[in-house]
Every structure is written in structure tokens, then in C-alpha cells.
Amino acid sequence: xRISLIPYGPLVGVLGEPPLDLELEATDxxxxxxxxxxxxxxxxxxxxxxxxxxxxxxxxxxxxIHDGDEIALIPPVSGG
Amino acid sequence: xRISLIPYGPLVGVLGEPPLDLELEATDxxxxxxxxxxxxxxxxxxxxxxxxxxxxxxxxxxxxIHDGDEIALIPPVSGG
Amino acid sequence: xxxxxxxxxxxxxxEPLLASTSNACxxxxxxxxxxxxxxxGRPVNGMRYTAHxxxxxxxxxxxxxxxxxxxxxxxxxxVHRLGELRLGDISVAIVVHSAHRAAAYEASRFAxxxxxxxxxxxxxxxxxxxxxxxxxGQTLDAAL
Amino acid sequence: xxxxxxxxxxxxxxEPLLASTSNACxxxxxxxxxxxxxxxGRPVNGMRYTAHxxxxxxxxxxxxxxxxxxxxxxxxxxVHRLGELRLGDISVAIVVHSAHRAAAYEASRFAxxxxxxxxxxxxxxxxxxxxxxxxxGQTLDAAL
Numbered sequence: 001x002r003i004s005l006i007p008y009g010p011l012v013g014v015l016g017e018p019p020l021d022l023e024l025e026a027t028d029x030x031x032x033x034x035x036x037x038x039x040x041x042x043x044x045x046x047x048x049x050x051x052x053x054x055x056x057x058x059x060x061x062x063x064x065i066h067d068g069d070e071i072a073l074i075p076p077v078s079g080g
Numbered sequence: 081x082r083i084s085l086i087p088y089g090p091l092v093g094v095l096g097e098p099p100l101d102l103e104l105e106a107t108d109x110x111x112x113x114x115x116x117x118x119x120x121x122x123x124x125x126x127x128x129x130x131x132x133x134x135x136x137x138x139x140x141x142x143x144x145i146h147d148g149d150e151i152a153l154i155p156p157v158s159g160g
Numbered sequence: 161x162x163x164x165x166x167x168x169x170x171x172x173x174x175e176p177l178l179a180s181t182s183n184a185c186x187x188x189x190x191x192x193x194x195x196x197x198x199x200x201g202r203p204v205n206g207m208r209y210t211a212h213x214x215x216x217x218x219x220x221x222x223x224x225x226x227x228x229x230x231x232x233x234x235x236x237x238x239v240h241r242l243g244e245l246r247l248g249d250i251s252v253a254i255v256v257h258s259a260h261r262a263a264a265y266e267a268s269r270f271a272x273x274x275x276x277x278x279x280x281x282x283x284x285x286x287x288x289x290x291x292x293x294x295x296x297g298q299t300l301d302a303a304l
Numbered sequence: 305x306x307x308x309x310x311x312x313x314x315x316x317x318x319e320p321l322l323a324s325t326s327n328a329c330x331x332x333x334x335x336x337x338x339x340x341x342x343x344x345g346r347p348v349n350g351m352r353y354t355a356h357x358x359x360x361x362x363x364x365x366x367x368x369x370x371x372x373x374x375x376x377x378x379x380x381x382x383v384h385r386l387g388e389l390r391l392g393d394i395s396v397a398i399v400v401h402s403a404h405r406a407a408a409y410e411a412s413r414f415a416x417x418x419x420x421x422x423x424x425x426x427x428x429x430x431x432x433x434x435x436x437x438x439x440x441g442q443t444l445d446a447a448l
Contacts, residue, residue: 008212009282010294051300053280056214058300072212072280078297079209079216079240079281080193080252080272088356089426090438131444133424136358138444152356152424158441159353159360159384159425160337160396160416178318178336183391186340189333189412192322196330196403247327259340265413268333272405 001067003032009075011050014042019070030061032071049076081147083112089155091130094122099150110141112151129156166220167213169243177237177255185234187261189268191254195245199295203288207245212280216240223274231267233258238271240281251283310364311357313387321381321399329378331405333412335398339389343439347432351389356424360384367418375411377402382415384425395427 003026006018022039026032029052037043043050052059053072065071083106086098102119106112109132116130117123123130132139133152145151178190195207220238227236235257245251254271258264275281277298286292322334339351364382371380379401389395398415402408419425420442427439 006212008210008280009284013294049299051280053212053215056218058215072215074212074215074280074300075282075294076297076299077276077278077280078283078295079211079279080276080283086356088354088424089428093438129443131424133356133359136362138359152359154356154359154424154444155426155438156441156443157420157422157424158427158439159355159423160420160427174322175319183339183341186338188336188338190336191405191408192332192334193405194330194332195327197327261335261337261416264335265409269409 001065003065004068004070005036005073006070007073009078011043011046011073011075014040014046015073024065027065028061029059029063029065029071032065036073046075050074081145083145084148084150085116085153086150087153089158091123091126091153091155094120094126095153104145107145108141109139109143109145109151112145116153126155130154164221166217166224166238167211167240167242169241172239172241172250172253174250174253177239177253182234182257185257185259187258187264189254189256189258189261189264191252191268191272192250193252193272195247195249195251197247199285202285204285205247205288206286207249207251208284208286209240209242209245209251210282210284211240211242213242216279216281219279220275223271223278226274227256227267227271230270231258231263233263233267236267236271238275240275240279242281310361310368310382311355311384311386313385316383316385316394316397318394318397321383321397326378326401329401329403331402331408333398333400333402333405333408335396335412335416336394337396337416339391339393339395341391343429346429348429349391349432350430351393351395352428352430353384353386353389353395354426354428355384355386357386360424363423364419367415367422370418371400371411371415374414375402375407377407377411380411380415382419384419384423386425 005020007015051074085100087095131154224236256268368380400412
């Protein structure tokens, strides 16, 4: 299915400016991240360090991903 | 000798508005307080709770008192 | 900036934050973070903050409510600036109004620590030598 | 009020305190105490603060220097108001500027606790029923 990814912070340098529209097989957040790491080896420094959100909701590992979703890719946060 | 006392806070209610000029026998802060407690029994609630200062200096128990000194009588402090 | 918003692209004005107290509150604490001229020994000349705004707004609102409830303070409000900031600009302001001071200090400290751990905001630092980098931060605890 | 004075008989203006930071400081903390409408369950309508001013000035200056040294903060400044205050008036303001936030919180808390323990200032509370009383406080540790 087609997913629109929105990378933030240093992930923009790896994945490019958002939005990034991809055809993915993943159906939940965990498998989406696994698929991304496979397609983009440059994400390696962020292994286990990216969270996913859809709108104002943080996604758990098994949160479902739906066709057409906009998924925010959230690296470590550094506000303040 | 003659000492000018400057009571603060609730001590004004007991000793009156400053300055309060008294002839005292005391020669240090400790004996000055003892003498005041003897002369003014209404100071009883402040037993062990009054500090003395001269100008910007807090007096220790054995700090000397001199003729003509202005001695501040400092009850428990409640700033903030 | 609307009164109940936590993110702003404009300069943060402190006066409205400070004015929002009530006469029931004896203690107020205002924390502000500003852009420093050095970080980890490198001379800095500016910052850029970005955020995943819908979640950042929600997370900041949640942190304020948690601070109010956990520490029984009357008000906790956080404002975080986004976009380009120069030296000395305020990046974040946290104001707490409370009947008593101990709770104000605890709630304020809780709020800034929670902000740094839980809110999807990203800081890019610009150096006087022309270099730039995103600061490393704290991984959000989800979807790993 | 002169810049280096700690006691004032006028309203405390916060803007000059907040403005006195430098670009070396990433964190600022402003504590303010205000007159509350209730204390220990009694409705209050004002306060009067008096001080033994020469010692109070010196003690406040010492507390600021101690806070700066013990917590390695760039600046600690305290202003305490004297005279008649109404509900909502600021009685005390403490501003700390620091490179890092942990030290700012610690220094600010130290300063307000030290003020309450060591500075010869006296608070008289006026109640809506016409009664007035001096609040009990902390005994200075000298000459007992």
C-alpha cells in the first residue's frame, strides 16, 4: 500500500524532504520501520531510535498502518 | 550605659515604637537580652528567639555593647 | 499565538505568561531557555527548531496537566518556539503558579524534563564556522 | 531602586531582572512571591513588610554570592519589597541565570530558603475582618 512518510530532524538528511511517498508491504509500525531500515541502510545509526506517529498519536509497535496514512518518523527528541 | 534599642516586628508591640533609649548594665549581647527579659516580662514568648544586630552586623552572644550603640532587636524572621 | 497553544513561530512574550496568575497563588516560577553562544565548546550563532506539531501540541498539553495534578499546582503552562532563533532568543518558557513554593519548583522541573524526554521537537545548531548539526536527544519510548 | 540594591519600597518590575542575562546563559529561572488572598484559612487583604535594612541588604547580597558560588551559576539576584502590599503584589523576586538548568533550579531554591531563614524581614498580615498579626518565623542563629 501507499504510505506518505514525514521524516523529522536528522532523518530529513537521510530520507530527503517530506513528504516521501512509498509503496510498502508493512501493516504495522514495527514492520514499517524494519522495511525502511532494509531499504535505507543509511538509517542504521537510528536503529531502535525512531518512533512513528500518525497525526497527534504516537504509534505502538503493533499499531496498524493503513493505505494513504501519513506517518511521521520521529528521531530522538531535543526540544528545550 | 545608654543604649538605643530598635525593636522590629512583633517586638514593637511589646516594647513600643523605636527608638527606645534605656540605661543598661549589660556589656554584651547575651547579658543585654537577659536584662531586657527581666525588665519586660511580656518578652517571655521570645525567650531564646531574639537576635541582636548593630548596623549591618549580627551580634554573637559575647559581642561587646558600647555606650551610645543602636541595637536592633530581631525577632524570628518572616520574609519572602 | 492563541492562549491555549504551546507552540509558536513568533518571539515568546513573557509578560502575558507572568500576568496570568490569580490571587490564590503565592508562588510563581518562570523557567526560560535561551540560545547560548557556546555548546559543548563550539561557538554557536543560531538554532532552528522543528516539530511534529500535532503530537508536540498534545504532548505539551499532557505534560502541563500532569504537572498540575502530580504537584497540585494551580497552573502550568509551556510555550516552545519553532523556526530560526538567534543568540539570546527564548526557545522555551514554562510558567507555574502555585499556592506554595515547593510544589512550584517540583512542577517546573518535572515539566522541562518531560518536555526534553517526550515532545517531538528537534534542535539544529548552527556554528560560527558554517557547520550545522542536529543535537542528539532522547528516543521516544514507542514503536521500537 | 539601584541596580545592586536588594530592598525596595516600590513595586518590583520584572522586566529589568529578566533582561539582565548574557548570551552565555542557557537557562533562567524567575521566582516571585505574591500576596495571597488566604493564609492558613484566613482571608487576607494586605501585608506590611519591614526590615532591619542594613543587615537585610548585607544578608541578601551574601545569599546571592553564596548561590552563585555553590551552584556555579552566572548570576543570582534577589529583590524584596518593603512597606504596604496589596493582594497580588510581588513581595520577592529571585532571578538566576545559568549555563545549565539543574544549577538554576538548585540556586533559586537555595536563595529563597536562605532568605526565609537568615534575612531580618518581618511580615505583618492584615485580614479582611480588620485583625492583623505578625507571622511567626525562623529565629536567627545568633546571640541567643
